Amino acid sequence: MTTDERPGNRADEQVHMAAVDEFLAWGKEHSLFYLLFATACCGIELMQAGGPRYDVDRLGMIPRATPRQADLMIVAGTITHKMAGRVRTLWEQMTEPRWVVSMGSCANSGGPFSKWSYSVLNGIDKYVPVDIYIPGCPPRPEALIDGVMALRERVKRYRTVGERDRTPYIVAGPEAPFGGHCKVPDFTAKKPDGGGGGSA
Amino acid sequence: MNGFGYAVDALAAWLAGGEPGWIALTIAVLAVWVVPILLLVFPIAALGQILERKIAAAIQRRVGPSSAGLDGPLRFGFRVLLFFLPRARQDRIFAAFCNLRPVRSLLLVSRRLGLGQFVADGIKMLGKEDIVPTGADGIVFRLAPYLALAGAFLPFCVVPFGQHLVMLETEVAALFAIAVSGIVVVALKMAGWGSGSKWSLLGGMRAVAQLVSYEVPIGLAVGGVVLWCGTMDLHAIVGQQYEPGVFSLLGWNVVQSPFLATLAAVFFIAGLAECQRSPFDMAEAESELVSGFNTEYSGLRWGLFAMAEYTEMLLIGALLATLFFGGYQSPIGEEWIVGLPVWLEVPIHGAILGVKVVTVFLVMMWIRWTLPRFRVDQVMRLSWLVLVPMCLVSMFGLAVTLLAAGGTHAGEAFGRVASRPRPDLHWLGHLAAWAVPVAIGACLVVMAKKKHGQVHPALQRLTGGRS
Amino acid sequence: MILAWIHDVVEAVQSCVSGMRTTGRFLVENLRGEGGAMSATREYPEQPAEVVGDRQRGHLVNDADRCIVCHACDTVCPVDCFKMDGERDGDNKMRASRFDIDLSKCIYCGLCVRACPTDSLSMTRTFEMDPQHEGKRFLFRRNSKQVDVRFDAPEMERLHALAAQPREALSAEDRAWLDARIDDRGQHLIGIYGLGFFTPEQKAEADAAREAKKKAKDAAAAAAKAKAAAAAAAAAPKPASVPAPAAGATPAAPAAPPAAPGAPPATKSGPDAASGGSPTP
Structure with a gap:
């Protein structure tokens, strides 16, 4: 089911707030600040993408050090079980609307460590909802830009009116990370508490 | 009483229908002065951001923002204007409009230059979730960005933009500017404390230490100018720098004495530190404190902080130009401008001041993308052990120069500004x-x-x- | 002490100025170059992606016509990213009925390409997954159970055909089928699974490259064979001269005989030609 057919959306377009919404989406699309965060060799490619050769600043993307000001988390690199909780925390601290890109095989599925490693998380999507997966080991900066372009297509369709589609996305039961020893994060929570409670 | 003062009075009288009360006066001041200044400075500060990103890109041999053009705002404008048409019709009309040759090339150029980038950033910040962390002190946390912005904007009201374009002509204008911009210190401290986060607190502490330290060389530098000119009124200081003839450049304070040139350099460096700009961005050191005092700020509040930073850069540029570089005077003679009618003279003077301010602005960016950050102790050291002694020596030198001049003579009156005594050199x-x-x-x-x-x-x- | 202070200040000013001269030069040069002509940036979505070298490993693709489902790739794969099934066709040959490559797991090491006996697996030189290239890229529904999205050849063809049409033109059944596979809404995997990756041009190119490679391989093999034969033929007349020094005190130096002045001219190896020129009798 595409976004346009989502119940209520057609009606939204009859409302003239839709124009504002479209304008907001345009702004979001052209101003994806990404979180300065990388764990492994994909991080090198991420830095390359920010460097003069590939220059994601062209697309309006600049790195922000604090998750509060970031729109996009690029999970670049191997995520160990220990790190995963921190990634989750960072994601919770980001402000809506936020997006997650999983970059490289390690973040996608554990990659080379998926089979035998005891310490590596098999796919960051067990912890945070991922919007775009970028294959590669590591992906070239062009591939990252390619993924960002695909993400921008999604961002363009993002509407404030109506509910954001964020289906629960967790392997529960026997496939849970740590074999059930850890607390399984609850994606169904209505509002992630950004380090705490109320909003303005 | 200048032209704008008359405008304020007239509007207030018209609003009140007689003797204006304070409400009418407030509204008149807002309408005549505050809103236009906001409308002027906000876009300039916003454009400063995109300018900075482009300059950074050029210095690093990149392209810089080049995907956001003006098509988004334009489309929005069409949607609003043609609200009575169905969506598809709006799209068709917009596409036809964009296909016109001049419009298309204009859109392409705007996209290449990334002109829409600050619009995109701005409306994205508007749409971001606004978080107040649990441990935060709500009121302090919410108040801080506005206070920072106020501290950055208020000093503009004593900066002369032209002969008739001064909001507040007061005897203590220079003191007022320094004192009022001190609000920023409080604001940053409030942001650091109110966030309830260790990074913010450390950033706030650093910001306060740095800002308070650098108020000293700034004050001393301004003190040197005050010593030389014998007045604190910024407009009178501008008038003092007036030199009849084509070489009006020679009247500027910065060429009067090497000590004043030194003070200008000190003022610039200390101003850089006041703006929290690199290489003095201790307060938001990204590699040490996550983002310093604004770690917990998101969305529009953070945008206000960024805006305050850029406004303060403009302010430092304006003060530097006013105190040392002849204010709104042109470097190639003033007679041909002062004689013009007001509606022509004010924009020309404003533009000249604008050029000077933007030049300072550009140099600040150039420095930012060249020099690495200082260490905390080095920042303090630079202030107390280098800049302050330099200021003291310069003030001493100025005093000796004035003594050696041994008297004053009446200077030329500069347009509306009355003549003042000048050193007899x-x-x-x-x-x-x-x-x-x-x-x-x-x-x-x-x-x-x-x-x-x-x-x-x-x-x-x-x-x-x-x- | 004052002199030291002055020295510090002067040094600081000098170093700042030299640094700012460098960046200032960059700035001016870059601004002067038209449209950032001096910049090092490669504007990827507008300009084509960079191909680094002949051995660049972009994406892994499988030519199903050649695949014999021998599981060699599966055996050698360090991450188990293959899933395949085979069936026998009319000639009793094995053919892939389904062949999935989990691009999210694949680490693009290229081991399977080396192991492949029929050259059906190959790495592309570009990773081109540009969203502007419609029809080449599909977004697949994926869950964190590491994907059991499977497509066989007919399904892939159907996918291509359906995706090429506008959504409104599809029947309800087709739409449901597509929705079950292509996710336009939830989590995405950019990439191309298994079959059906090639466009005709790409396929022709890959075929040509493969032919060229095979030809080169054959030619190299033939040359090697010919050389071996020649060497054997050359070695045959002089069995008497070689063993004599070899049987002496230096068994570890088979290169010794050519150094002897009385060596026969039959050996055409490098050092000999270099040292002795053309020792024609």
Whole structure:
């Protein structure tokens, strides 16, 4: 089911707030600040993408050090079980609307460590909802830009009116990370508490 | 009473229908002065951001923002204007409009230059979730960005933009500017404390330490100018720098004395630190504190902080130009501007000041993308052990120069600004005022080089002795 | 002390100025170059992606016509990213009925390409997954159970055909089928699974490259064979001269005989030609 057919959306377009919404989406699309965060060799490619050769600043993307000001988390690199909780925390601290890109095989599925490693998380999507997966080991900066372009297509369709589609996305039961020893994060929570409670 | 003062009074009288009360006056001041200034400075500060990103890109041999053009805002404008049409029709009309040749090329150019980038950033921040963390002190946290912005904007009301374009002509304008911009210190401290986060707190502490330290050299630099001009009124200081004839450049404070030039340099460096700009961005050191005092700020509040930073850069530029670089005066004679009618003269003067401000702005960016960050102790050291002694020496030198001049004569009146007494230096005296300190300074530098550093061989032969 | 202070200040000013001269030069040069002509940036979505070298490993693709489902790739794969099934066709040859490559797991090491006996697996030189290239890229529904999205050849063809049409033109059944596979809404995997990756041009190119490679391989093999034969033929007349020094005190130096002045001219190896020129009798 595409976004346009989502119940209520057609009606939204009859409302003239839709124009504002479209304008907001345009702004979001052209101003994806990404979180300065990388764990492994994909991080090198991420830095390359920010460097003069590939220059994601062209697309309006600049790195922000604090998750509060970031729109996009690029999970670049191997995520160990220990790190995963921190990634989750960072994601919770980001402000809506936020997006997650999983970059490289390690973040996608554990990659080379998926089979035998005891310490590596098999796919960051067990912890945070991922919007775009970028294959590669590591992906070239062009591939990252390619993924960002695909993400921008999604961002363009993002509407404030109506509910954001964020289906629960967790392997529960026997496939849970740590074999059930850890607390399984609850994606169904209505509002992630950004380090705490109320909003303005 | 200047032209804008009349406008304020007239509007207030019209609003009140008689003797204006304070409400009518407030509304009139807002309408005549505050809103236009906001409308002027906000876009300039916003454009400063995109300018900075483009300059950073050029320095790093990149392209810089080049995907967001003006098509988004334009489409929005069409949607709003043609609200009575169905969506598809709006799209068709917009596409047809964009296909017009001049519009298309204009859109392409705007996209290449990334002109829509600040619009995109701005509306994205509007749409971001606004988080107040649990541990935060709600009121303090919410108030801080507005206070920072106020501290950055308020000093503009004593900056003369033109002969008739001064909001507040007061005897203590320079003091007012420094004092009011001190609000920023409080705001940053509030942001750091109110966030309830260790990074913010550390950033806030650093910001306060740094800002308070650098108020001292700024105050001393302004003090030097006040000593030289004998007044604190910024508009009178501008008038003091007036020199009849084509070479009005020679009247500027910065060429009056090497000590004033030194003070200008000190003012610039300390101003850089006041703006929290690199290499003085201790307060939001990204590699040490996550983002310093604004770690917990998101969305529009953070945008306000960024806006305050850029506004403060503009302010430092404006003050530097006013105090040392002749304010709104042109470097190639003033007679041809002052005589013009007001509606022509005010924009020209404003544009000249704008050019000076933007130049300072550009140099600040150039510095930011060149120099690495100082360490905390180095920042303090620079203020207390380098800039403050420099200021003191310069003030002493200025005082000695004034003593040697031994008297004043009545200067020329500059347009609306009344004439003021000036130091009684003839061209020979000016020459001496430059030659003597420069000679002493050069001797000191050579001695220092000989003792502690490497000296060019020719210079070494000339001065004899070992290096 | 004052002199040291002055020296510090002067040094600081000098170093700042030299640094700012460098960046200032960059700035001016870059601004002067038209449209950032001096910049090092490669504007990827507008300009084509960079191909680094002949051995660049972009994406892994499988030519199903050649695949014999021998599981060699599966055996050698360090991450188990293959899933395949085979069936026998009319000639009793094995053919892939389904062949999935989990691009999210694949680490693009290229081991499977080396192991492949029929050259059906190959790495592309570009990773081109540009969203502007419609029809080449599909977004697949994926869950964190590491994907059991499977497509066989007919399904892939159907996918291509359906995706090429506008959504409104599809029947309800087709739409449901597509929705079950292509996710336009949830989590995405950019990439191309298994079959059906090639466009005709790409396929022709890959075929040509493969032919060229095979030809080169054959030619190299033939040359090697010919050389071996020649060497054997050359070695045959001089069995008497070689063993004599070899049987002496230096068994570890088979290169010794050519150094002897009395060596026969039959050996055409490098050092000999270099040292002795043309020792024609």
